[in-house]
Amino acid sequence: MGIGNLDLENRLFLAPMAEITDSPFRRIARECGAGLVFTQMVSALGVVEGDFNTLRYLVFDRAEKPIGVQILGNDPSIIGEAVKEISRYKPDLIDLNCGCPVDKVTSCNMGAALLNDPKRIGKIVDSMAKNSNGIPISVKIRLGYDDRNIDILDIVRAVENNGASFITVHARTKKQRYDSEANWEWIRKIMEFTKLKVIGNGSLFTPQDVKKMIDTTGCYSAMIARGALGNPFIFERYNKLSAEGFDPGHPDVDTTAEVLKKHLKLLEYEYGPVNALDKGKKQILWYFRFFPELESLLKNVFGILAYSDLYEIADEHVLLIKKANIENFTNTEIDFRFRKKVLYWLETDEFEALM
Numbered sequence: 001m002g003i004g005n006l007d008l009e010n011r012l013f014l015a016p017m018a019e020i021t022d023s024p025f026r027r028i029a030r031e032c033g034a035g036l037v038f039t040q041m042v043s044a045l046g047v048v049e050g051d052f053n054t055l056r057y058l059v060f061d062r063a064e065k066p067i068g069v070q071i072l073g074n075d076p077s078i079i080g081e082a083v084k085e086i087s088r089y090k091p092d093l094i095d096l097n098c099g100c101p102v103d104k105v106t107s108c109n110m111g112a113a114l115l116n117d118p119k120r121i122g123k124i125v126d127s128m129a130k131n132s133n134g135i136p137i138s139v140k141i142r143l144g145y146d147d148r149n150i151d152i153l154d155i156v157r158a159v160e161n162n163g164a165s166f167i168t169v170h171a172r173t174k175k176q177r178y179d180s181e182a183n184w185e186w187i188r189k190i191m192e193f194t195k196l197k198v199i200g201n202g203s204l205f206t207p208q209d210v211k212k213m214i215d216t217t218g219c220y221s222a223m224i225a226r227g228a229l230g231n232p233f234i235f236e237r238y239n240k241l242s243a244e245g246f247d248p249g250h251p252d253v254d255t256t257a258e259v260l261k262k263h264l265k266l267l268e269y270e271y272g273p274v275n276a277l278d279k280g281k282k283q284i285l286w287y288f289r290f291f292p293e294l295e296s297l298l299k300n301v302f303g304i305l306a307y308s309d310l311y312e313i314a315d316e317h318v319l320l321i322k323k324a325n326i327e328n329f330t331n332t333e334i335d336f337r338f339r340k341k342v343l344y345w346l347e348t349d350e351f352e353a354l355m
Contacts, residue, residue: 230286
């Protein structure tokens with residue numbers, strides 16, 4: 001599959017998500033068949049000013065390639081300088097965030113706030129393309145600011161006319177955030193409007209969701225965000241479905257636990273046991289949400305104080321699940337809660353993934 005000068009083996013992408021798509025997550029996703037992964041979102045100003053925490057996001061391992069860097073900003077000249085610097089790290093793609101709906105981003109006239117200004121988006125893309133040293137440029141957008149201001153076609157035209165290789169469309173408006181079903185019909189309209197390759201995004205939680213989006217809209221590929229949390233298996237499942245016509249289904253609890261523990265080890269190596277503890281707890285609750293006895297896990301996991309105990313509780317929970325021996329189990333309530341809020345165990349959402 002070719003995009004710009006990229007030749008991608010697999011069709012599905014892992015979306016950039018703040019506080020989530022770190023190196024451990026990216027490595028797991030690539031091993032599970034993601035065709036392209038993204039860094040967490042990086043500040044263009046932070047890159048230009050040499051901010052240490054920003055530059056850390058640009059570090060990646062060869063095993064994570066092909067990899068894209070998503071950039072956040074609103075000034076064409078600053079973003080151009082940032083792209084020039086980022087190109088030195090040799091990512092495979094540089095993406096502009098025009099989709100993040102979170103208030104602390106849009107209040108600074110970045111992310112989804114740019115949807116109100118297609119001309120500015122065009123100038124930014126032009127500056128990126130001129131400073132990328134040949135690295136392909138893409139843009140991730142939403143349909144518009146709200147239902148009364150859907151400017152997607154003007155935005156797509158601005159992106160296409162200024163040197164982007166493809167565009168990712170999250171089929172909701174800024175105001176809708178993640179609260180309503182994505183309107184895939186707009187992706188079909190965009191496909192008919194532009195010569196750009198279009199990547200679909202929004203409400204993709206299963207391989208069947210991905211197939212339905214691609215079949216009904218004709219989009220070139222798809223990008224998985226929340227649907228990959230605790231579920232990197234979605235990539236290999238879709239790859240199988242696409243190539244051979246069948247979905248092997250979600251892996252059994254032993255396979256799930258094996259990948260989870262590898263993820264935990266990568267987190268520990270990346271951050272150290274103290275800083276990785278809360279991240280590891282989230283991963284356990286995401287990976288095991290597909291299985292029974294989740295209430296028991298919720299009671300136990302938050303009391304853990306030592307990172308080494310995460311491996312033990314994972315092993316103990318596998319045994320508990322096997323003892324339950326529930327065939328054809330579906331955790332409908334948890335799935336519903338997760339789709340509304342990724343931290344499904346909280347009464348109020350203290351975490352907002354910047355996608």
